[in-house]
Structure formats: C-alpha cells, structure tokens
Amino acid sequence: MPVYYEDVGVGDVETHGDYEVTREEVLSFAERYDPQWFHTDPDRAAEESPYGGVIASGWHTAAMTMRLLVECTLADAATVGAKGVDELRWLVPVRPRDTLRIENEVLEKEAERPDRGLIRARTRTFNGDDETVFSMIGNVMYLRRDDE
Template sequence: MTVYYEDVEVGTVEAHGDYEVTREEVLSFAQQYDPQWFHTDPDRAAEESPYGGVIASGWHTAAMTMRLLVESQLADAATVGAKGVDELRWLVPVRPGDTLRIENEVLEKVPERPERGLVRARTRTYNQDDEAVFSMIGNVMYLRRSDE
C-alpha cells in the first residue's frame, strides 16, 4: 500500500532496525568520503584518538540512518524527495560492531500545494545499548491523493 500525505498522522512513532555496522564498511566509507585518520586508521585511532578506536564518520551514520528509514518507511511512501534536514546532531560515536535502529516521530504536516504536502519528522538512531547516537528532523515532501 502506498502511503500518501493524507495517510500520515502527527504524533505517530515507528521503530525499525537492525543494521549491523561492520569494520570494513566504516573504513571503506571513510576512505572515500571522510578520510580523517580517526575514521581510516584503526591502529592510530586506538592509540591516539580520544575515542579509543576507529569510529564511523558522522556522514556514514547519517547514511545508515537514511537506509533504515527508506527500507522501513519511505520505500512504500509517495515521497518525492526532501527539502532538507534541521537539527542534525551526532550524539555518540558509532563503532564497528554496533547494531543500529531508528525511531521516527511525525511532528508536523504542512499542506503546501494541491499535489503535495510537507511532513516534518524527527528521526533518532540508537545503538544496541539504547544510546541515542544521531538525531535529525527531516522535511519530506509527500504526494497528495489526486482524488481528494
């Protein structure tokens, strides 16, 4: 079933997961997109960084969050992109071996045009210890039903 703007309810909270973070993925993403040493050099990071080991790039954490969001919610939604994100926060480092899950809470709906509306939702990502590691508010455009 396709989820349209009219189907989304403010206050709805949905939880989804699990995504296992691998060492290989952390290193590969960082080498390509965020090649800072504490993301790419496990030996040096273990010895010299305040994190005590290699950590995922924050942008990688955002990408993993997006994957969980698409797989669990947006794949069946009549979305046509987003206008951006607000309050993007990296709260706790994500490490190889972590297992991530998300909670998505619909905060607001704004009817923008006859053919679409904006849905603002807070997405929080948690690790296996229920620590919030990431948070953002997405501004997602949903199509409206043409027969209403």
C-alpha cells in the same frame, strides 16, 4: 499501496532496525568520503584518539540512518524527495560491531500545494545500548491523494 500525505498523522511513530555496522564498511566509507585518521587508521585511533578506536564518520552514520529510514517508512510512501534536514546531530560515536535501529516520529504536517504536502519528522538512531547516536528532523514532501 503507497502511503500518502493524508495517511500520515502527527504523533505517528515507526521503529526499524537492526543494521550491523562492520569494520570494513566503516573503513571503506571513510577512505572514500571522510578520510580523517580517526575514521581510517584503527591502530592510531586506538592509541591516540579520544574515542579509543576507529569510529564511523558522521556522514556514514547519516547514510546508515537513511537506509533504515527508507526500509522503515519511505519505501512504501508516496514521497518526492525532501527539502532538507534540520537539527542534524551526531551524539555518540558509532563503532564497528554496533547494531543500529531508528525511531521516526511525525512532528508536523503542512499542506503546501494541492498535489503535495510537507511532513516534518524527527528521526533518531540508537545503538545496541539504547544510546541515541544520531538525530535529525527531515522535511519530506509527500504526494497528496487525488480526490477525484
């Protein structure tokens, strides 16, 4: 049964994980979408970058977060897209072999129209050391239940 706007409460928190980040995935994503050397050249990145090795693109981290968010919350929700994100932050580099998990907390609700409402939720992504590596506030549109 889908989760509608009315089923979500301010303060609700959901967690989900574990996403294993692979070296191949990091390199492949970066080659295609963010081909900066510290994402694509492990040898040079290990020697010359301040990160001491190749790191995932921030956009890849956002994509992995989205995958976890869909699995955690959105797959069962009556959502019809989003109006955007606020406060998008990359806080700690994500590396191959990291294991990611998310926490999604509902911050606000607004009944925008009779057929839908807006839910603002903070999503934080953590690595295996419990460091926050990524955060954002999503503005997601949820269908409202038909009250007959």
